[in-house]
Amino acid sequence: MKIIDIRNTQIAIGDPPLLNAAGLHAPYALRIIVELVTDIGITGLSEIPGSEKIYQALQDLRPHLIGQDVFQMNHMKRLIHEKFSKYEDHRGVSPWDQRLIVHLFSAIEVACLDSIGKKLERPVVDLLGGRSRDKVPFAAYLFYKYEGAGGELGFGTDSSASGWLKARQEEAISIDQIVYQAKSMCSEFGFQSIKLKGGALPPEVECNSILALREAFGPDVPLRLDPNAIWSLETAVKYGKKMEGVLEYYEDPVRGQENMALLSKQVNIPLATNMCTTSFQDLPSSIRLGSEHIILSDHHFWGGLRASMELNKICQTFGRGFSMHSNSHLGISMAAMVHLGAAVPHLDYALDTHYPWQTDEIIKGGKIPIKNGFAMLPEGPGLGVELDREELQRLHEKFLNCGLKERNDEIEMKKVNPEWQFELQRW
Amino acid sequence: MKIIDIRNTQIAIGDPPLLNAAGLHAPYALRIIVELVTDIGITGLSEIPGSEKIYQALQDLRPHLIGQDVFQMNHMKRLIHEKFSKYEDHRGVSPWDQRLIVHLFSAIEVACLDSIGKKLERPVVDLLGGRSRDKVPFAAYLFYKYEGAGGELGFGTDSSASGWLKARQEEAISIDQIVYQAKSMCSEFGFQSIKLKGGALPPEVECNSILALREAFGPDVPLRLDPNAIWSLETAVKYGKKMEGVLEYYEDPVRGQENMALLSKQVNIPLATNMCTTSFQDLPSSIRLGSEHIILSDHHFWGGLRASMELNKICQTFGRGFSMHSNSHLGISMAAMVHLGAAVPHLDYALDTHYPWQTDEIIKGGKIPIKNGFAMLPEGPGLGVELDREELQRLHEKFLNCGLKERNDEIEMKKVNPEWQFELQRW
Numbered sequence: 001m002k003i004i005d006i007r008n009t010q011i012a013i014g015d016p017p018l019l020n021a022a023g024l025h026a027p028y029a030l031r032i033i034v035e036l037v038t039d040i041g042i043t044g045l046s047e048i049p050g051s052e053k054i055y056q057a058l059q060d061l062r063p064h065l066i067g068q069d070v071f072q073m074n075h076m077k078r079l080i081h082e083k084f085s086k087y088e089d090h091r092g093v094s095p096w097d098q099r100l101i102v103h104l105f106s107a108i109e110v111a112c113l114d115s116i117g118k119k120l121e122r123p124v125v126d127l128l129g130g131r132s133r134d135k136v137p138f139a140a141y142l143f144y145k146y147e148g149a150g151g152e153l154g155f156g157t158d159s160s161a162s163g164w165l166k167a168r169q170e171e172a173i174s175i176d177q178i179v180y181q182a183k184s185m186c187s188e189f190g191f192q193s194i195k196l197k198g199g200a201l202p203p204e205v206e207c208n209s210i211l212a213l214r215e216a217f218g219p220d221v222p223l224r225l226d227p228n229a230i231w232s233l234e235t236a237v238k239y240g241k242k243m244e245g246v247l248e249y250y251e252d253p254v255r256g257q258e259n260m261a262l263l264s265k266q267v268n269i270p271l272a273t274n275m276c277t278t279s280f281q282d283l284p285s286s287i288r289l290g291s292e293h294i295i296l297s298d299h300h301f302w303g304g305l306r307a308s309m310e311l312n313k314i315c316q317t318f319g320r321g322f323s324m325h326s327n328s329h330l331g332i333s334m335a336a337m338v339h340l341g342a343a344v345p346h347l348d349y350a351l352d353t354h355y356p357w358q359t360d361e362i363i364k365g366g367k368i369p370i371k372n373g374f375a376m377l378p379e380g381p382g383l384g385v386e387l388d389r390e391e392l393q394r395l396h397e398k399f400l401n402c403g404l405k406e407r408n409d410e411i412e413m414k415k416v417n418p419e420w421q422f423e424l425q426r427w
Numbered sequence: 428m429k430i431i432d433i434r435n436t437q438i439a440i441g442d443p444p445l446l447n448a449a450g451l452h453a454p455y456a457l458r459i460i461v462e463l464v465t466d467i468g469i470t471g472l473s474e475i476p477g478s479e480k481i482y483q484a485l486q487d488l489r490p491h492l493i494g495q496d497v498f499q500m501n502h503m504k505r506l507i508h509e510k511f512s513k514y515e516d517h518r519g520v521s522p523w524d525q526r527l528i529v530h531l532f533s534a535i536e537v538a539c540l541d542s543i544g545k546k547l548e549r550p551v552v553d554l555l556g557g558r559s560r561d562k563v564p565f566a567a568y569l570f571y572k573y574e575g576a577g578g579e580l581g582f583g584t585d586s587s588a589s590g591w592l593k594a595r596q597e598e599a600i601s602i603d604q605i606v607y608q609a610k611s612m613c614s615e616f617g618f619q620s621i622k623l624k625g626g627a628l629p630p631e632v633e634c635n636s637i638l639a640l641r642e643a644f645g646p647d648v649p650l651r652l653d654p655n656a657i658w659s660l661e662t663a664v665k666y667g668k669k670m671e672g673v674l675e676y677y678e679d680p681v682r683g684q685e686n687m688a689l690l691s692k693q694v695n696i697p698l699a700t701n702m703c704t705t706s707f708q709d710l711p712s713s714i715r716l717g718s719e720h721i722i723l724s725d726h727h728f729w730g731g732l733r734a735s736m737e738l739n740k741i742c743q744t745f746g747r748g749f750s751m752h753s754n755s756h757l758g759i760s761m762a763a764m765v766h767l768g769a770a771v772p773h774l775d776y777a778l779d780t781h782y783p784w785q786t787d788e789i790i791k792g793g794k795i796p797i798k799n800g801f802a803m804l805p806e807g808p809g810l811g812v813e814l815d816r817e818e819l820q821r822l823h824e825k826f827l828n829c830g831l832k833e834r835n836d837e838i839e840m841k842k843v844n845p846e847w848q849f850e851l852q853r854w
Contacts, residue, residue, distance in 0.1 A: 078772070
């Protein structure tokens, strides 16, 4: 079952003006859709975050992978390591991971698993040891945001929208607006946990937003706050103490494992991370320092679904919780996340997803439904999704027209506020 | 692809009178052959160490697993945990692991993977991410022993044997005899590493055996000594110092992680274990204490091939070496060990196997060849081996006739020396 072609397509998907520690989401988020064509007529799919660097690396990789057997994932992983070992592969200081090699692994491995599943007529979850659960819990993912729908509408809105589609366009800067956003999103999708992306407004506002959400939803809805590592240790301790007994977990309030370890001694809230411990290389010091209680996996950033299963086993072995991080994404990534979420034996927390924020879709039949806060596994073999080629073409043209080549939330923020600049520690 | 029947067959295989810290190998080693029959006419195979307790548990498990889909390994693992959670599941103090649940996992998981591979027409290694290498290195496994071929011959020998088959019958108590055993075994199989099972004779003899092997084979053949945790810390330090620069690794010279950690500070030889760190639960303290440098996996004792892949990733992540432990076994276990050895990305050491000591075989076509110290992957889908039903029946009858119900090397030793008794620390 050999690879005879790999098609990498850059796309741009509409994304509302969401605020975070790194600035502002552009009107479009970039993704790359990978189609891995095999000699038996089966094509495997995957989706990863887009950038010119990653796209070029995928293109460079093509001739090395064509002719490979889709089952030889260990070999292809080694091949990718060898070919790209000369790259400096740093995570970077942004909330999202910028390493090249893990993106490439993920792109290739997920597409291989999709094609193997299609050949076997089995879902990808069954290639990961089978279901540990039938439906996968996700959390509402709240953002402070400017008014606007994103995409062509930018800061504009579609006045015909209603329900969540209307709410997702609205400004959310005040505490009342965040509570309204939460209610709209939970009403639409039935989420039973809520995460608030922080690091955008002064800590007092964000802390009070959490307290207001607790007031609005009561103690049965777990709450999380993610300041994206932009708070000082003192700030994180000060506001952490106000949120003890309220937060389910406190996600990357400070930067670096050492600060997380110091914080964990002073605040009685489990700490979660997708910024301080983000690779297998980071795990020994995380374990030694006791810097985090919960690791937020992301198959795009940990090198695929099988590596994420290994991370799950490590978390279970060393007494760490396991949940999932997300970036703006479409249905192929969502399908992979749901298969992984169904497979992992060790899962105590609802997973993150930006999925409700995107209205574009690239899979046939529209978006994967989330009901009562749970996503069901897509039916059918492999990932259980089929590529909508018309939408692929449409979103590729959006990519060509939008002028974006990589994610840079600082540039977007400067368009609104030219004085604004990214800071490693703002408060 | 549902399980419609599981056939568990107890067998006894001839085993020579090998000495170890727990006593003496009986004339027969016990194994259980598992045949997992699916509704599409494919049968998956596995082989695990035999005892009445394990056999009864496998029989008890049958009705719970019949009807299950072979892909739902995560679910079956949970089910086995639930069903047997009431058992006290201790490793025990013997050199071999006596836990029930991991044996059951291994028996079921390997048979599931074999059946999935057969259905897919792919080797099991391809269900573990594909080949990291084409041939798998094994080490010579030397034993002090009494004269005898084992099996019906017991302490007797077959005078028509020649080459290694003759050498395996001969007494090996003196240093010269051990060197002769090593030369015979390496000449037959081409092994390029040598392990000596210790813990049987006074430490000085064992240490001098290692030095004599170094003299005989030169510095290019890595040597290992395994006293099976029966030495005191003082003894392990004293003789360890004499073997610095000679041993590739020092396997379980002392009992317990604390002693291993103390030893590692005093002797400059990497420490390996299959007695002090033998489960995922043991890993956090092993890592924290730095008690061992190399973990010896064993898919029978770590809960199957996928769990062993996870162990491999943990070893890679935490900077530990990975190799493999063995017990007396036949070709189904050997095939599983070879598939695992071919798949693991992280492997720096030749694997252990008792395989040369056994002349019985249960797979068609005879024993899996070892040439130049390497085993090639069996050809064909799944494990690549087929059950020889006549041999199964013959070895089952040997089981019925031999009267053994579990491994007990102390009882065997007492038949030779009634005064002998097992000691947790002998020297």
